[in-house]
Amino acid sequence: MSGQVTPEMVAEHGLNDEEYERILAALGRAPNYTELGIYSVMWSEHCSYKSSKVHLKTLPTEAPWVICGPGENAGVIDIGDGQAAIFKMESHNHPSYIEPYQGAATGVGGILRDVFTMGARPVANLNALRFGDPDHPKTRHLVSGVVAGIGGYGNCVGVPTVGGETEFDHSYNGNILVNAMTVGIAETDKIFYSAAAGIGNPVVYVGSKTGRDGIHGATMASAEFSEDSEEKRPTVQVGDPFTEKLLIEACLELMASDAIVAIQDMGAAGLTSSSVEMASKGGVGFELDLDKVPQREAGMAPYEIMLSESQERMLIVLKPDRQDLAQGIFEKWGLDFAVIGRITDTGRLRILCGGEVEADIPIASLVDDTPEYERPWVAGPAAPLLAVDDVPASNDLGAALLKLLGGPNLSSRRWIWEQYDHMVMADTLGSGRPGGDAAVVRVHGTNKGLAMCTDCTPRYVEADPEEGGKQAVAETWRNLTACGAKPLAITDCLNFGNPERPEIMGQFALAVRGIGEACRALEYPVVSGNVSFYNETNGKAIKPTPTIGGLGLIADLAHRASPAFGAKGDAILLIGKTKGHLGASRFLKEILGRTDGAPPPVDLVAERRNGDFVRSLIETGRLTCCHDLSDGGLLVALSEMVLAGRIGAEIDAPNDLALHAWAFGEDQARYLLALQPDDAEAVLSEAEKASVPAQRIGTVGGTSLKIKWLFEVGLEDLEAAHGGWFDRYMSRLDK
């Protein structure tokens, strides 16, 4: 073995003294350089979840329809007829800030692999993006690079990018968030796991060759940024979506046979984490000969080969008599195929290179006996509840509406999604194209559909992490419900600052508590996810951003709803209680420049009752126009329905509530519906029986959004405001 390890090297690898002592104890000797690198990535926050584990354990992960919860590459849920949906969301924040195109592209590539590794054909991508202030000098460059990278990768692999969200906020100036989600579909009897088995079975490497890119990506993702972050560009991987497309087809072709014992993609920490996780789950050892690893360049050190994060690579344990079959498939697709090792009964990871033993480590010390921290945390001060009177009334509601709709955060995202192929595979449903509450993708060859969305309101989480955590879950549940889907499960992508700071750890602990409460109340478990800490630059953290990806099932696509207003004369109903909650609202921030107040409380019982009521109307074919209320409140939601249907609406303002609070309050558990007047009467009386607050607030018709006695905005003006901002901003015409 080679390489003397010095205390400086230990520190550079992000390991503290106590952690180094643990390594000495596990090995019974000092590690060499390669071994130090392996411990460093396996014990990094990114791979080990050492700060988050104690909290994540509290999340509900089970339901009768859950086939596989957290711990595998992605979560698996039963969608009936012998089919399963497999999905997960993951962050690629740090790389995307340093090199936006490749960072975002490889984020998409990585999450796709997590899903097809398990036997699913990926059928949809979504992404939740958060950028800094639009005026920040880097923002345009980052938006343009990230969007091009997501499109460049997703379009080429031929998986439609169907939804997501984009937000601008100054807290992301030095640390953007790129959270990518993939949904795939598999047969329930053809799901593949990562636990290696069968002593002597061959360990096979397939896909792209290994190069020097991405070394220490996982470690980079586990530290804060500073001014010299640009120097970390070499730690960003480079993606090749063409190879990924071939890898998807080759793996799915192999999976149709019975050749595979276990399979795992090489993601963060590359060959190291994939081999260690497979061995650990199977309770076996691995012996790998690095001379056999396909390499892009000569002279790579064992350390580099083990830590490389080169993309589009998989590790497979094959049944020994199926090696020729597998090799034939990968050769047909023009991909590398190499037997690089065997499974052993030693429980150790043994790495050979040039005939020398380069590493010999007990697997358990890398996975099970890892550092685990119950980090101290404190709750931040509670934000005060704002009364309606605490917020000055707006004297021009129409102007406020146009300002909100035409602002960075509520304007149309068309500029983004037109750069994504959102229709390839020809199963993206018409009204489910980007812009609706949730995207709807038909399960190929059937009449059922998957609804999917991502949501988080970071300003709520900042003001009250527990309520904010609940709200993020509830909003996805509502979005799925609004299109007629039964919400089944979530994936969470938890983006926070430095967990070593008690106030950040407090945000995390409380947000996770809120997520758990909402999941339990809504029977909507967490089946996969990822934690991204250290989203800070120069000691300044991002707003806490636990992004939730929701998945639901529409059993019969003939019965679903979209936000578009339909026929003239339809009655417009508002479901849910409107109190006019303006604390932490979009109105408060964009119109009054204030960010104070507690976020809207989330009443999970009301959420469930109101949502179940609305869904039952859609499922029984009585309702086809429905929209949830969220960011920006009632008038923003009404405008979106007018724009989607290209028909106006006439609304009665209330006389028992301050108008600005009615118009822009962000009370939760609310929906807008439109249906024939006769049906509307029936629905109102059924709602009353079900204790669901419901009232008729207006009628569909005309070519404007008219609030009687107050103001009227024409369809064209709404469209100009809503549709114009992004183009103007990106072409620098906004000044």
Next chain:
Amino acid sequence: MKAAVIVYPGSNCDRDIAVALEKVTGRKPLMVWHGESDFEAVDVIALPGGFSYGDYLRSGAIAARSPVTAEVVKRAAAGVPTIGVCNGFQVLTETGLLPGALMRNANLKFVCKDVHLKVENAATIFSNAFDKDQVIRLPVAHHDGNYFADPATIEALEAEGRVVFRYVNADGSSGNGANPNGSRNDIAGIVNQQGNVLGMMPHPERLIEQALGGADGRALFESLAQAIDKTAG
């Protein structure tokens, strides 16, 4: 009508066009892998959309030199109806079966959206189920759809009625952003001189049923089926 769909490494609309062909004709198309230099006789050959060979070098350039393409060129030259959609159009220009080239979109960005097309020529085997001057709606999804040819070629295409589809607004007018990629004369699809090879950037296979948001693409496959069944009958 028996169709073959050519599958290059990186094709990603092969399944979509196969599904559309099967839905309209009732027959499952033959899927032909790029390495096969011969395949059974078919009535129609389809080159699908996607990113053959990752669009490396130039979109369509490597596919045009693939073993199967030599056979496609031979059969197309002998009169077998051949349709190339999106990347398939790019491959057809790279082989020389169709004139001109597809350059990067004028705004340099990938574009995926519905566009309106005017059926300029409803007398081809690909468009006889449409009416002349009918305005239809189909999606585009490409980075390199900006059709270019020298002025003499463009003039010949126009004079010979070989421009089959042209980008227009919903009311059939031109200008005002109707053209999504900057192509010359708003050209969206053309045929060769013999009229048996069509290349088009928009994706007819993506809009063949109302559930997907429209069915205007259906008539293209119906045209082919009619023309071929007539020849056969």
